[in-house]
Amino acid sequence: MAARTVVRVLLIGWLLTLATIISGGLVSVSGSSTTCLSWPLCLEELRNGQNPLIWISLTHRALVALALLAVVAGMVAVWRRPETTGLPRIFAFAAGFLFILQALAGALLVWGIPAMVADVWHLSGALLAFGAQTLTLLLITLPAQSPSERVTGRVAQTQRRLRRMAWWLAASAGVAALAIGARSAAPTLEMATALPANSVGAMSFVALLSVWMAFELRRRLQPVAQPVALAIAVPRYSLLLPGLALLALVGLFITPTGHLLSLIAGTILWAGTLAIAVALQRIPFHVVSTQGVARPAPAWRSVIADYISLTKPKVISLLLVTTLTTMFITEAGIPSWWLVLWTMIGGYLAAGGAGAINCAFDSDIDVNMGRTSRRPVPSGRISPRAAFIFGAVLSILSIIVLWVFTTPLAAFFAFLGIVYYAYFYTGWLKRTTWQNIIIGGGAGAIPPLVGWTAVTGSVSLMAVVLFAIIFYWTPPHFWALALVKQKDYARAGVPMLPVVAGEAETRWQILVYSAIMMAVSLLPVAIGAMSWIYLLGAVLLGLRFMRDAWAVWRVGDQAAIWGLYKYSLLYLALLFAVMVADRLIIG
Amino acid sequence: MMAWFIFWVTAFVAIGGQIPLIIAAWRLYRQPHLAPANVPRSDGRADLGWTILTALATLALFVAAYLALP
Structure with a gap:
């Protein structure tokens, strides 16, 4: 079959599916689904009644039938075309399969099967089929082209x-x-x-x-x-x-x-x-x-950007993810959006304030490290004193926001996190012991406690388990970075484990901490706080983590180390997301 | 049954995993390392103390989890 014909068939199917979705929405809005109580046709009602709404329902069904034919024809056309391989075939098959499923869900709806099965999945199936059709059409009409020019940098x-x-x-x-x-x-x-x-x-x-x-x-x-x-x-x-x-x-x-x-x-x-x-x-x-598009930024904009960068937004984002997701898994149920908003604002201010104070105290270290030497304080754009005052103001604001709009306990944990990170870790641990990352990891593990207590006002075992998961996640994550940047740390005089104990010892401890982290991550299932959905997700995510940690231990090259570092970021976010999914689906 | 199985497996790994960490801290305490001159030497006894404290805290967590098993 010619390419143009295949595209035409796909386009007809795409348009008919869109029409199906729109007419389905119209059926739902007009309430005409109740006028047509048999499937696939409702000839009885058509003969007996004069209700005009029945025509909306019938038109929808006619469109579904036409779309079904077109979608199946498109699927066959794609599969019969030898030039088309790979993704377009998979999406064409998915489109046909999903469309048939949604049509059957429509039948279930008419036969009185409960809402969750029919109501939602009838439309969702059509939407997913529409997405698959769109991708099929696009992948066929826009074939991959080899780049005409080599682009770099x-x-x-x-x-x-x-x-x-x-x-x-x-x-x-x-x-x-x-x-x-x-x-x-x-x-x-x-x-x-x-x-x-x-x-x-x-x-x-x-x-x-x-x-x-x-x-x-x-x-x-x-x-x-x-x-x-x-x-x-x-x-x-x-x-x-x-x-x-x-x-x-x-x-x-x-x-x-x-x-x-x-x-x-x-x-x-x-x-x-x-x-x-x-x-x-x-x-x-x-x-x-x-x-190419960089223009000299106005002075005020640079100053604002510098002050924002003092709060370390990239680092904070992961902390906020753990706070946010924790708020949705407590026994108190789903929190109000206002509570979520104020907790996020308070959490950002607390973490940002601690980060700014860290920048003020660490300028002598940061200036000696390539990764941090361009920060506002070591580069002289902001004085350490100004950074400290900024950090202190943000910290005080965070305590006020959390105390007023959430719970005193959440404000207390935010205060504890600020002191832990800005003074205990930055001022002491980081400069004196190779345990800096291990014990200092406690600071990064506090955000779930803030999220938990903001919703419940108390601490439970599950909240402590969340703390422990991040506590044991921290060493593999930061030591991977330290392995790559160990010369920087040595130049700056920071006793990171790779600097004081060597690469082999660090790689071995990364493996041990990863195993403990994975074990602790399964504890929520043992204590009954999570179910099989989380168990499955935590095992799969943890096994991938262990594979990367194993590669760091056995191979230890830059690719393996960077692989673990990058995956560890994703791991933590996904693990907490799976907890939310478990709680929302299972309850 | 499933909860008990998961608990004992995770306890075995998490508490057993403290042993190589304590051994490593002991080894670093006993053997002077070869860090650059500008890098401060940490107090080996304090490092060992931190490691044991972490192990004890982990043990406490698992005891609490054991008491909370369904």
């Missing part, structure tokens, strides 16, 4: 950044579309049991991300410099993304017709973000690198 880095961002946006838009689907099908499942995402929250996140994406696309892919028409279109029409996101968001506040508007906008937005992600992956773009 900052251009390659900018390209990678844009692509990562595009896939992140596409995934977020998918989650938001599914969340809207769950809301419009069953409003009581707003915080859907099988989908831990609030539709308003998810779409707000997508709106912010799409504004950022559009801004970046227009800045990095200047239309005049693009080699092909599609590459010009991507930055030019990128503003449609935030427009659609806003439309979807506004619709969520207008019931019930607004939900239909949200569903349509959210679905098209998802397809649009997928299109941009695939296009960035496959079309030759001329990217303007960070260096």
Whole structure:
């Protein structure tokens, strides 16, 4: 079959699926599903009644039937085409499979099977099938091209950044579309049991991300410099993304017709973000690198950026992830969004304040290390005194915010974390003993205690277990970095384990601490705080951690060490995310 | 049954894992290391003390977990 014919069949299937989703939303909004009580047709009701709503229901079913034919035809066409291999085939199969499943869910709905099975998954299945169809169509119409010019350095880095961002946006838009689907099908499942995402929250996140994406696309892919028409279109029409996101968001506040508007906008937005992600992956773009567009920043902006960098935002982000996720796994249930917001603000201020004080105290060390020598204090842009005052103000604010808006115990733990990190670790441990990372790791393990006590007002065994997991996670994580940067630490006079005991001893202790960390990570299941979902996730994530730690011990080259360092960041975030998933799904 | 199994396996690894850490701290206490001159030498007894303290805290955590087993 000719490529053009395959694309036409796929396009027809795609349009019919979109029509199916829209008509399904209309059925839901109009309440016409109750007029048609048999499946696949409801001829009895059609003969007896004069209710016009029945036609909405019947039109939806007709569209589903047509779409089903087109989707299956598209799947067969893709599989029969020898030139098409790999991902397009997989997505075409997934589209057909998901579409059939969602059609069967529709039948269950008519036959009176409960909401969770039919209501939510009927629409979710159609949305997932639509996503798979979009990817099939895009992968076939935009074949991978070998790069015409070799890109290196900052251009390659900018390209990678844009692509990562595009896939992140596409995934977020998918989650938001599914969340809207769950809301419009069953409003009581707003915080859907099988989908831990609030539709308003998810779409707000997508709106912010799409504004950022559009801004970046227009800045990095200047239309005049693009080699092909599609590459010009991507930055030019990128503003449609935030427009659609806003439309979807506004619709969520207008019931019930607004939900239909949200569903349509959210679905098209998802397809649009997928299109941009695939296009960035496959079309030759001329990217303007960070260096190429850099302009001298105004003085006030540099000062603000310097003060923000004192708070170490990248380091804090992981701490906040552990605080946030912990708030959703306590026995007190799901916290209010206000409590979450104030805890996050207090947590950021506390960690940022401690980080700024650390920068003030550590300037003599930071100036001797390549990684830290460009920080504002060692480079002389901010004085140690100013950094200390800034850190102290943030710390005091954090205690006030947490005390007033959460619980006194959360404020106490934040205070403990600040003193632990800024004075006990920075002022003493770091400079005097190779145990600095082990005992100092306690500072980084306090954020879950803040999150836990902000919700419950008390400490329980599970909160201490969370502390222990991060405590034992810290040595493998930081020693991997210390192995790579040991010359820096030696020059700065910091007695890190690789400097004082050598690489072999450090690699061995990384393995031992990793094993203990994995064991402690399973303790929540033993004490009954988590179930099989967490057990499965923790075992899989932990086994990968052990594999990397084993590679560090046995091989010990830079690739293995960097591999462990990078994975350890992901590990901690995913482990806590799995806890939330376990709690939301199992309860 | 499952909870007990997981508990004993994790306790074996986490508490047993303290032994090589204590041995390593003891070894570093006994054998002077070859760190650069500008890097301060830590107090070996304090390092060993920290290691034993960590082990005891871990043991306490597992005792608390044992008491909380379903």
